[in-house]
Amino acid sequence: MVPNIFSAGLDITEFYQKKPEETDAFWRTLQDVFLRLYGSKLVTIAAISGHSPAGGCLLAMACDYRVMATGKYTIGLNETLLGIIAPFWFIETMKNTIGHRETEKSLQLGKLYSPEQAENIGLVDQICPPDDVLGCARKEMVKWLKIPDHARILTKQLMRNELINNLSSKRKEDIYNFTSFVQKDSIQRSLGLYLESLKKKKS
Numbered sequence: 001m002v003p004n005i006f007s008a009g010l011d012i013t014e015f016y017q018k019k020p021e022e023t024d025a026f027w028r029t030l031q032d033v034f035l036r037l038y039g040s041k042l043v044t045i046a047a048i049s050g051h052s053p054a055g056g057c058l059l060a061m062a063c064d065y066r067v068m069a070t071g072k073y074t075i076g077l078n079e080t081l082l083g084i085i086a087p088f089w090f091i092e093t094m095k096n097t098i099g100h101r102e103t104e105k106s107l108q109l110g111k112l113y114s115p116e117q118a119e120n121i122g123l124v125d126q127i128c129p130p131d132d133v134l135g136c137a138r139k140e141m142v143k144w145l146k147i148p149d150h151a152r153i154l155t156k157q158l159m160r161n162e163l164i165n166n167l168s169s170k171r172k173e174d175i176y177n178f179t180s181f182v183q184k185d186s187i188q189r190s191l192g193l194y195l196e197s198l199k200k201k202k203s
């Protein structure tokens, strides 16, 4: 577990100044990771040790339960702030987590929530001091593991199969959409500026 950062989201350098076949492969891998995690028969609990923007938020939402560290961290789908769009399966995952209305506001504004705000809207289930996040996640895991596995798994599948089947049937189209979108000159310019701004912030 890395302190302060759960995940910085997708590595933008993987789709900045890359060839179409490279961005295709990158997106296919992300779809694979998501489908495996969201559809996992295992109990999955995200111990969110710090910042969790965009793709980081998606990974956390793909789990069954989320524990987030308190502190000056943020979580959310901030794609619009970067001038890009959250794909339909990011949107559906968020709708399944916090509901339609909150998702609509959240996505249009590219909102990044503090741990307390995220808990209030149900984006995370629990907040804990940073040095206790793993402990809280473990405690919660014990509860989940007491439930008969077959019943829990079937219930999870009933709740999640619609989205899994939808994405599975549209994978090629989704890859095509991603690559044609990120290869646009205007999007490449935005991504370049954003990467520069991250570096400037650091110096």
Ligand SMILES: CC/C=C\C/C=C\CCCC/C=C/C(=O)SCCNC(=O)CCNC(=O)[C@H](O)C(C)(C)COP(=O)(O)OP(=O)(O)OC[C@H]1O[C@@H](n2cnc3c(N)ncnc32)[C@H](O)[C@@H]1OP(=O)(O)O
Residues within 6 Å of the ligand: 005, 007, 008, 009, 010, 011, 012, 013, 051, 053, 054, 055, 056, 078, 079, 082, 084, 085, 086, 087, 177, 178, 181, 182, 195, 198, 199, 201, 202
């Ligand atoms: C029709 C439409 C169809 C389909 C849709 C099409 C496309 C859109 C889909 C795309 C979905 C995108 C999802 C994403 O996840 S995009 C990434 C979003 N992430 C962010 O915005 C986070 C950016 N990072 C930060 O805010 C900070 O780094 C963070 C996480 C708060 C940590 O801060 P700090 O500890 O201070 O770390 P640094 O800022 O110093 O960063 C260190 C180093 O890493 C570089 N970096 C950070 N984040 C990223 C990143 N996500 N990708 C690439 N590089 C990143 C940063 O520039 C520094 O680099 P250096 O070389 O200077 O060390």
